Amino acid sequence: MFKKVVLALAVALVGLGAVVASRPSTYHIERSITVAAPVDLPFGLVNDFHKWKYWSPWDALDPKMKKTFDGPYAGPGAIYAWSGNKDAGKGQMTILESQPYESIRILLEFSEPWASTNTTTFTFQPVAEGIRVTWAMDGQNGFLGKAFSLFLDMDGMLGKDFDKGLATIKSLTEGEAKNRREREARLKAKAEEAAQAPAPAAAPQATTTTP
Template identity: 30%
Template sequence: MNILLIILLSLAGLIALLFLLSLLMPKKHYVKREIIINEPVQKVFDYVRFLKNQEAFNTNAMADADRKKEFRGTDGTVGYVYAWSGNKDAGEGEKEIMSIVDGKSVEMEIRFVKPMKTSARILMELEPLADDQTKLWWSNAGELGYPINMLIPMMQKHVAKDMDKSLTNLKNILEAGTF
């Protein structure tokens, strides 16, 4: 009986420690990745501004091929919304184009319903390095409340890995001209 009590108290202490640590952890998350694509900036921009194109390169968009999709508005314009509902990997949510600066940037808001209710700002920024070379930055920023904020370090690592894979997919598609 004493061993069981010690185990239960230790477990309760560990859980309490995790909750206390998450009080001290940041609530904001931010991930930014970049890639150089050997194509002109306008060609890259004209591809990334359309949310439906993310089906071909974004690892998160590819998480569930059978997910239910809904589209509202005109793709590639401010106010366009791409919504989905899928398996546990894809979750449920929507992405909306918030602003576009032709040839320079596309800003979106992603709003998740499942696996947890949260939102983040996504920004894709482009810079021409040469006539046929573009640097693309992709950032994701948001906030998670207490106590979920204890997951931020793990989440940032996962998001960075997915963004790197997605950017490589995008580079391969654009440089191969397979779209």
């Protein structure tokens, strides 16, 4: 009886291993949103790691998270490293490529809670309503990752965070775009008011007489 149980377990493990091995070796997550704002606003929020605290869905996971910045202040070569609690984990991001107002490619490396390397890409495409911002992530599934994929849907798990981050980018940039329009309107009104104002009367010239 015991041998039969052991044999059944062995067959089950082999079968499970075969199922895990058959899972996709890569994964792709992608979300998009349309922003009614000049492209420099959403691009700037992504291209500068110092500004990620304003919109990143993961930045608030640990209020005491340690952060360090290295390399250029923004753009290619900029590095952002973090170390936080079990929810935030530990890792770093490096901007590999930044095409102004078109795309940003980032190397995302996790060391905790497990090691993984992913590529994150942001693209900014002009559309009739404004700018279409797309956030995508591509990664590799090792055996452990394939096993997790049997129970966890990466797209469903991270996709909601992408949606949240993009929604915050939309809110921030559209708010700033509105502020810009209002500032420009006030400056234009002042310029027009100054142009229409009557010129100041010339001061009378002093005259001298010869005694």
